[in-house]
Amino acid sequence: xxxxxxxxxxxxxxxxxxxxxxxxxxxxxxxxxxxxxxxxxxxxxxxxxxxxxxxxxxxxxxxxxxxxxxxxxxxxxxxxxxxxxxxxxxxxxxxxxxxxxxxxxxxxxxxxxxxxxxxxxxxxxxxxxxxxxxxxxxxxxxxxxxxxxxxxxxxxxxxxxxxxxxxxxxxxxxxxxxxxxxxxxxxxxxxxxxxxxxxxxxxxxxxxxxxxxxxxxxxxxxxxxxxxxxxxxxxxxxxxxxxxxxxxxxxxxxxxxxxxxxxxxxxxxx
Amino acid sequence: xxxxxxxxxxxxxxxxxxxxxxxxxxxxxxxxxxxxxxxxxxxxxxxxxxxxxxxxxxxxxxxxxxxxxxxxxxxxxxxxxxxxxxxxxxxxxxxxxxxxxxxxxxxxxxxxxxxxxxxxxxxxxxxxxxxxxxxxxxxxxxxxxxxxxxxxxxxxxxxxxxxxxxxxxxxxxxxxxxxxxxxxxxxxxxxxxxxxxxxxxxxxxxxxxxxxxxxxxxxxxxxxxxxxxxxxxxxxxxxxxxxxxxxxxxxxxxxxxxxxxxxxxxxxxx
Amino acid sequence: xxxxxxxxxxxxxxxxxxxxxxxxxxxxxxxxxxxxxxxxxxxxxxxxxxxxxxxxxxxxxxxxxxxxxxxxxxxxxxxxxxxxxxxxxxxxxxxxxxxxxxxxxxxxxxxxxxxxxxxxxxxxxxxxxxxxxxxxxxxxxxxxxxxxxxxxxxxxxxxxxxxxxxxxxxxxxxxxxxxxxxxxxxxxxxxxxxxxxxxxxxxxxxxxxxxxxxxxxxxxxxxxxxxxxxxxxxxxxxxxxxxxxxxxxxxxxxxxxxxxxxxxxxxxxx
Numbered sequence: 001x002x003x004x005x006x007x008x009x010x011x012x013x014x015x016x017x018x019x020x021x022x023x024x025x026x027x028x029x030x031x032x033x034x035x036x037x038x039x040x041x042x043x044x045x046x047x048x049x050x051x052x053x054x055x056x057x058x059x060x061x062x063x064x065x066x067x068x069x070x071x072x073x074x075x076x077x078x079x080x081x082x083x084x085x086x087x088x089x090x091x092x093x094x095x096x097x098x099x100x101x102x103x104x105x106x107x108x109x110x111x112x113x114x115x116x117x118x119x120x121x122x123x124x125x126x127x128x129x130x131x132x133x134x135x136x137x138x139x140x141x142x143x144x145x146x147x148x149x150x151x152x153x154x155x156x157x158x159x160x161x162x163x164x165x166x167x168x169x170x171x172x173x174x175x176x177x178x179x180x181x182x183x184x185x186x187x188x189x190x191x192x193x194x195x196x197x198x199x200x201x202x203x204x205x206x207x208x209x210x211x212x213x214x215x216x217x218x219x220x221x222x223x224x225x226x227x228x229x230x231x232x233x234x235x236x237x238x239x240x241x242x243x244x245x246x247x248x249x250x251x252x253x254x255x256x257x258x259x260x261x262x263x264x265x266x267x268x269x270x
Numbered sequence: 271x272x273x274x275x276x277x278x279x280x281x282x283x284x285x286x287x288x289x290x291x292x293x294x295x296x297x298x299x300x301x302x303x304x305x306x307x308x309x310x311x312x313x314x315x316x317x318x319x320x321x322x323x324x325x326x327x328x329x330x331x332x333x334x335x336x337x338x339x340x341x342x343x344x345x346x347x348x349x350x351x352x353x354x355x356x357x358x359x360x361x362x363x364x365x366x367x368x369x370x371x372x373x374x375x376x377x378x379x380x381x382x383x384x385x386x387x388x389x390x391x392x393x394x395x396x397x398x399x400x401x402x403x404x405x406x407x408x409x410x411x412x413x414x415x416x417x418x419x420x421x422x423x424x425x426x427x428x429x430x431x432x433x434x435x436x437x438x439x440x441x442x443x444x445x446x447x448x449x450x451x452x453x454x455x456x457x458x459x460x461x462x463x464x465x466x467x468x469x470x471x472x473x474x475x476x477x478x479x480x481x482x483x484x485x486x487x488x489x490x491x492x493x494x495x496x497x498x499x500x501x502x503x504x505x506x507x508x509x510x511x512x513x514x515x516x517x518x519x520x521x522x523x524x525x526x527x528x529x530x531x532x533x534x535x536x537x538x539x540x
Numbered sequence: 541x542x543x544x545x546x547x548x549x550x551x552x553x554x555x556x557x558x559x560x561x562x563x564x565x566x567x568x569x570x571x572x573x574x575x576x577x578x579x580x581x582x583x584x585x586x587x588x589x590x591x592x593x594x595x596x597x598x599x600x601x602x603x604x605x606x607x608x609x610x611x612x613x614x615x616x617x618x619x620x621x622x623x624x625x626x627x628x629x630x631x632x633x634x635x636x637x638x639x640x641x642x643x644x645x646x647x648x649x650x651x652x653x654x655x656x657x658x659x660x661x662x663x664x665x666x667x668x669x670x671x672x673x674x675x676x677x678x679x680x681x682x683x684x685x686x687x688x689x690x691x692x693x694x695x696x697x698x699x700x701x702x703x704x705x706x707x708x709x710x711x712x713x714x715x716x717x718x719x720x721x722x723x724x725x726x727x728x729x730x731x732x733x734x735x736x737x738x739x740x741x742x743x744x745x746x747x748x749x750x751x752x753x754x755x756x757x758x759x760x761x762x763x764x765x766x767x768x769x770x771x772x773x774x775x776x777x778x779x780x781x782x783x784x785x786x787x788x789x790x791x792x793x794x795x796x797x798x799x800x801x802x803x804x805x806x807x808x809x810x
Contacts, residue, residue, distance in 0.1 A: 009574075010572040010574040011545070011571055011574075011586050011590050014569070014593075015589070015590050017594075018591070021594055022594070030300075030570075032280040032284060034280040035281070043767070053292075055288075055292050065763070066764045067763065068730045068764065129779075130762040131782075135593065189278065219629030221338055222337055222400040223337065223338060224338065225338070234401060237405065242401075246335075262382045299554070301554040302650070304549075305550075320554045320555050322797065323558030323559050323675065324561055324562070325561055325562050346802030460549075490608055492670040493608065493671065494606045494607070495609065505671075506799045
């Protein structure tokens, strides 16, 4: 199985699927091609929250604002999975979620050719363009890794151990018994603003209230526990505090977007 | 085959595909993840108009504004198909289209656990979150139903007959020989406003005119039978009268949206 | 393998997938269902730039503003591939890219029936609606062609050689050593405005400047060779000059959209 993720929209992902299909008839499953455009941190969040639900697979993920510069192409081996994409950190949180801190990172050799024509099944991949490495580098690499398996990374000269890779870590919240300061990591398509403050902070105290910056909101088990149009704080499916509006958009109601800081406070617990 | 429908946008559907892929390598076909958000009636319309074109399959469909409340999870057996989703009525019109009035409805047992970690292949499903039952309940249920087949619903203790289910029916039009009063059931991505007034009302009288509320419009066999930018009434692919603009948006031109009433009148027929 | 392309958005493509699945369990791969709506030239560009990356396949592509009129349905045999869609020219550039000028075009017979009910596996296809031939004509045709193979087109009475087909050609640029006048063929989802002026015009002279209409912009190997927010001209993955903004939208910055003319001039080359 090969999963595909990108910020490409449409129809560029199809060229990647075509190239892969020239190599292998592996199952292709789209994760998303609408990841937040050229936003490494939000995209890394979504990959981390999504890829671990899959059985072992090759995960192609291309959010690549530095395409055509000297950034490397990498394959990460982690927990039986392989992640393929640019060396800009976007794959790292998902890799750690899949393999813990024992992830292994390989650099992918490429051949710098800009001549006309494409030799699509040649290996290692050639840089047929400087603007679409999803098609020219990452798609053939994902197909190749699927073909040789994660163990095969040790035996293919196109892959070399890579120590100087780019990392990416999410900001850590500061949590005490009655207060927590964190960051909005992402906003989903429903408009829920997802923080990095873990569920343990509220300890299941649904039904009460919680302070969010200068306002107070109900702390509810799920969206429909408040009236339609009312704001709430809940524990989202990512296990973190999430700012929401029942049948509305929390990001708008709370005026908080990805990257913003957020402060939570609880009243005294009896 | 398992089809997937939701109002999730991106990338939440991928977590459902990952979970299903841990159970089965059934073909996964996306119906839509852009169903009208939290709109049960429009979503029910699209499911009814789309799922019957498939061969027998398991249809996972999650439009679930009540997630995390005490609404049930259901599986509906209908005409060799199985539909899996929340007990809020959204599946019923499609189920009736597939199986007539002889649909059979089962309630899905779940285990209320909120501990850390996920035991993804455990059955029956556990409520790992209160906000994403598509991932935690409906995806494993769809995989399970695919595994045991629709006959297996009778033998698995997690499924029990359910009589008190939620239903949903579309409004019925009032049609006489020369006039019809109906409702706009849905607006498609082209902006066509689809009513519930059946084609039989106009009896193939294309080329003439029809009155729509206070205006008159051509009654045309298809969009391009009027000039680009001109409004028309046609019989859409759903078999109902549809308000359109050739290469434009009927919903805007006629000022009618999903849920609005609409009145049609024909001149005398010679 | 059957690929699917359209300007349908959601959920109409799923009805096509359902119909096809009644005929065959061929792999279904979405190319795009967000092709520029009812825009034959831009859609033809994207098909030409995407389909050749696939191995031999049946390509269903429905951009069909004339649905329900007397335009024909066609199958084009080209280089081991088959393209299925309306006879309005939208398939031709991709067909020529796949098969050169030796493309062979067949007209598809249909049966004009508007009775209630659908006999989905009947062949040749019947006109169950006048507004959704993707579902009623092109999907069964794609499934049929997949079943009989491209050689089978010669032996099935539903397919007849078609000489009077609609064509579509892109405008040709006028290129001299120091100046080029072309057209913006398409704007991609990143906002890159893609011209028809070939890379050979700039001959790899990245690092210098280029005049675009009345302005001057850097000529850069890729987007990130200029600062975020800065405009540039590059050679895109289609092999043509492309107007872009690093992490922004070139179409907005340059004020140029699909169909607009564009004039490039180079300084003296040393």
